[in-house]
Amino acid sequence: MTDIARRVQNLPPYLFARIEQLIEQKKSEGVDVISLGIGDPDEPTPEHICREAARQINVRENHQYPSSAGMLAYRSAVADWYARRFGVWVDPKNEVVSLIGSKEGIAHISWCFVDPGDTVLVPDPGYPVYAGGTILAGGNIHCLPLLPENDYLPRLEDIPSDTARKAKILFLNYPNNPTAAVTREGFFDEVVRFAREYDILVCHDAAYIDVSFEGYRPPSFLEIQGAKEVGIEFGSVSKPYNMTGWRCGWAVGNKHAIEVLGRLKSNIDSGVFQAVQYAAIAGLNGSQQCVSRINGVYRKRRDMALAALGEIGWDITPTKATFYLWLKVPKGFTSESFAEHLIDRAGVVVTPGTGYGNYGAGYFRISLTLSDALLQEALKRLKSTLGRVSF
Amino acid sequence: MRLSSRAMGISPSPTLAVDARAKELASAGERIINFGVGEPDFDTPENIKEAAAQAMSRGMTKYTPVPGILELRKAICEKLFKDNGLEYQPGEIVVSCGAKHSLYNAIQVLVEEGDEVIVPAPYWVTYVEQIKLAGAKPVVIQTRPENGFKILPEDIVQALSPDTRLLILNTPSNPTGSVYTVAEIKALAEVLITAGIWVLSDEIYEKLIYDGARHTSIAAVSPEIKERTIVVNGVSKAYAMTGWRIGYAAAPAGVAKAMTGLQSHCTSNPDSIAQAAALEALRGPQQSLSTMVAAFAERREYILQRLDQVPGIKCGRPGGAFYVFPDVSAYFGRRLNHTTVASGTDLAALLLEEAKVAVVPGAAFGDDRFVRISYATSFENIKEGLNRIATVLCG
CATH class of the missing domain: 3.40.640.10 (Type I PLP-dependent aspartate aminotransferase-like (Major domain))
Structure with missing residues (x-):
């Protein structure tokens, strides 16, 4: 639209706004989508x-x-x-x-x-x-x-x-x-x-x-x-x-x-x-116990993910911080094609690394901000979709 | 660390000096009557607070869609249709962190470096700062008290240049309280359509309107102008929710989409709990609004009567908002309490020092022949404040 100022036209579409749209679209097509996309803590705000x-x-x-x-x-x-x-x-x-x-x-x-x-x-x-x-x-x-x-x-x-x-x-x-x-x-x-x-x-x-x-x-x-x-x-x-x-x-x-x-x-x-x-x-x-508790939750999920992804073929050093994992895409895929493959075949959303810049090419990110049960299910789907990966 | 030229171009707020001094005096134990406030002195209604608390216990504490939850955008569409005769789809609504933020998004999206934006004076000073921030040039049109501080179509024609991009229209107006009639709005719309420029219509004071006057949104007068208008409104003034920071814009889909895009990069969604509160404000009972408007109407009547009795103060009868904007230039050149008054700023300083009454000098709005007096304060305060003003000015 020519009426929009250049500075706003120059902004790339916000990555997560795009992912949200994709999730909505897949859901409306009846796909049971699990999102490992956005880093939005699933636990409630402490009481x-x-x-x-x-x-x-x-x-x-x-x-x-x-x-x-x-x-x-x-x-x-x-x-x-x-x-x-x-x-x-x-x-x-x-x-x-x-x-x-x-x-x-x-x-x-x-x-x-x-x-x-x-x-x-x-x-x-x-x-x-x-x-x-x-x-x-x-x-x-x-x-x-x-x-x-x-x-x-x-x-x-x-x-x-x-x-x-x-x-x-x-x-x-x-x-x-x-x-x-x-x-x-x-x-x-x-x-x-x-x-x-x-x-x-x-x-x-x-x-x-x-x-x-x-x-x-x-x-x-x-x-x-x-x-x-x-x-x-x-x-x-x-x-x-x-x-x-x-x-x-x-x-x-x-x-x-x-x-x-x-x-x-x-x-x-x-x-x-x-x-x-x-x-x-x-x-x-206030007491920072809620922070230690939630970090315990993320750590457990991290370990769950590392174990399951390890079985599929990823060799990952355990992370020390954040609720993200930054992973190489398997051979034969680009960041985008891999993300697309996962949503189409497994109904699992991951963020393509290129969303974070050119040097993100060849990578994807998963976020651990979803319930243990959903994470387990997502990992199960990855395993049955991907079998064993190589790089 | 050298500042950007934009940051250097930001003017310090002209109200700040008065405000700082008023606070100083108050903390030194003086009882200051504050006529400077720009927000209702009423509580947010119970049902709205309750809705916010419920949203929290429902766990509405996570990111929402960037332009706001769908239900709130639907409620805004219903409101715009019911109150203003405007048909919008939820995809044309962007909820932001207050109307100020909506205005910022709109200006960033529409205005390029080097563009001109027409701003009728007296104006809310933030318009000018936001225009400068976008690298554009504010073109200020002085309105006249005889016209009720309203711009005329010919004023716009005169101010037009090839670079004109946008007009900012604010009815009911801060600081003058002026309300444009349907006929006036229609005449402006015609000129704007011919000129092919956009309108940013700030309608935040819409509900605070008196003497049977009616608010007209410029977007409602023709489909052609609606395509070139961004309507900005919010829940702050109508529901005594200034603190909650929820405003919204209604705009053609392309512009709304660009505003959402900008907002996704700069702030994400506005506070999720305040969104739930705003939804209740729009959909819930409207009784507290009429109670508040009735109280404002009564105070307005009283303040106008009292000002009328102070010699040298000329005050029109504003149709809306909660301000009166008297001309105090009759005092210019006069010596009061050992100082010679030369401007609204001087008079405001004098009233603060001698009467312990805070008013906002017209300089803050681009015309220092005036001062702005807000009646968003208790009846007792208004009475006491005007007694003090009369004592100082009448000797």
């Missing part, structure tokens, strides 16, 4: 959080405009959580801003720092919103390949220095979606040095920082000395507390970037419903 929301819904002040930066009580809860969880001190007044889910901040940070023609460093494969926000602001994407031989960490030394000089933002995401990779000791220090040298804002997406197994504790980027001078970190209550529908997150870190993002977004929205902010506070301040 103590819902109770607090239900109480706050009745409080009169909450029926009125929130501040777009978030209540100080909310920002303080985020700051306290950072202190407890990572030993990182952030000033709730100047270094925290509320977001309508971390996606909102990721999508809009480019408005703040990227002029048309500026460069943004975007991991590939990666969460599609890094590229989407860049495209909206008219920026150029420079892909950072995440390759298995580098443990899915970008090689900063491979970025040409003239590209680095033009770059305004570096997006990173550990624990990583879609690859489930985690950072390694020393990598974030390299990032800080790199960002300082080239005056780049580091935007670390920490949406999965609470989804981890067997004692592994993913670090915050802000734990690194000097990180706050060069970067911000995005987070959200969606994943740890099963609150994807509530739309509540934050950005934390560099004061200047937080202030600009807060000012910019005040022209886009009027903040998060205060009852939802209180619910998030209840999550952050």
Whole structure:
């Protein structure tokens, strides 16, 4: 449609919107579809959080405009959580801003720092919103390949220095979606040095920082000395507390970037419903047993999947974090043809790796956010459809 | 870290200074009468809160479709048909995080870098900032109080250029409370169709309308204009739900699809629980709305009467919203309490310091001969606030 502004025409269709459509279509054709596609926790929001929301819904002040930066009580809860969880001190007044889910901040940070023609460093494969926000602001994407031989960490030394000089933002995401990779000791220090040298804002997406197994504790980027001078970190209550529908997150870190993002977004929205902010506070301040419990659930599913996929022929190192598995497609398939094959033959939806960028070619992602029984059934179907695979 | 030129172009909010000072005085123990508020002082009705609590216990806590749950979009279609005579399909509705967010999506989708957007003044300041954010140029048309602050077809013709893309129309208006009649809307629509430009019609104050006036949506006056209109509305003002952040847009399918695409990249669905609440607001009993409107009507009557008695204040009779927008320019050049008043901003500062009454200077809306007084506050506050204003201004 010619009436649509170019910046929106330039956006690729949002991957998961496309998958949703496919699922709807298959369902309407009478196919009994099981989705391993979208990372939407299947478990309910913990009761103590819902109770607090239900109480706050009745409080009169909450029926009125929130501040777009978030209540100080909310920002303080985020700051306290950072202190407890990572030993990182952030000033709730100047270094925290509320977001309508971390996606909102990721999508809009480019408005703040990227002029048309500026460069943004975007991991590939990666969460599609890094590229989407860049495209909206008219920026150029420079892909950072995440390759298995580098443990899915970008090689900063491979970025040409003239590209680095033009770059305004570096997006990173550990624990990583879609690859489930985690950072390694020393990598974030390299990032800080790199960002300082080239005056780049580091935007670390920490949406999965609470989804981890067997004692592994993913670090915050802000734990690194000097990180706050060069970067911000995005987070959200969606994943740890099963609150994807509530739309509540934050950005934390560099004061200047937080202030600009807060000012910019005040022209886009009027903040998060205060009852939802209180619910998030209840999550952050409350007992974290619900988080360990849900991680136990994901770990069990991971093991179920690893065992079943192992029997089919995949050799996978157990993941330390996220509820995703990033798998090679079998011989004879592309990402797309394999995803299509599975939905047609098995009624199982997986996400083709190319949805996360060119370097996702040859891979697909499955999400463990469905009941044990459904997962078991999906795995059974994969086995009977695929038999034994080779690569 | 150098800012983008867009971020540097964002103006600080002109209301912020008054707001900050009002808060300072309040925290120092002063009793401030706040006429600055832009939201109903009523509670969200019980049935709506109950629906939200039920949604939570039903587990409606996961992602919903990006443009909102189908049932809510159906309810919005029913509302638009019943109240506005508009026929839309659920695929032409996009629910967002408040009407402000709907406006943002609409402008991002329709407006290119270098385009011009016509904005009648006085205007809600966010329009201008959102236009600038899209890299476009706001072309401001000054309206006249004698015309009830309404633009005329010839104003549009004069403002047109080859780059004109969109007109923003806001009826009932914030800050003036003006309500366009059917005839006025029809005349505007004709010019817009001839010019081939789009309309972004902000109808958020639709239900707050007095003296038997009727709200007309520009999309309803002809099929041709409907094809070029994005209607923006929400549950905030009608159901005292500003905090819940649910607004919506109705637009031709292509535009609605593009808005959904944009929203899928930027925010996902609006809060799932608030969507359930909005559904109940639209489908449930409407009694609390009429109670609220009756209360606003009574306050409006009173505030107009009282302002009429303050010499030098000229105030029209706004047909809608919950604001009055008096001309205070008769005070310009006068010395009051040792300061010379030269603008609405000065007068607002004076009223805050001397009367402890917060009003919003007209500068915030593009015309500083005026101040905006909101009557979304209790009758007692209105009475006390006007007593104080009269004391300071009449000496």
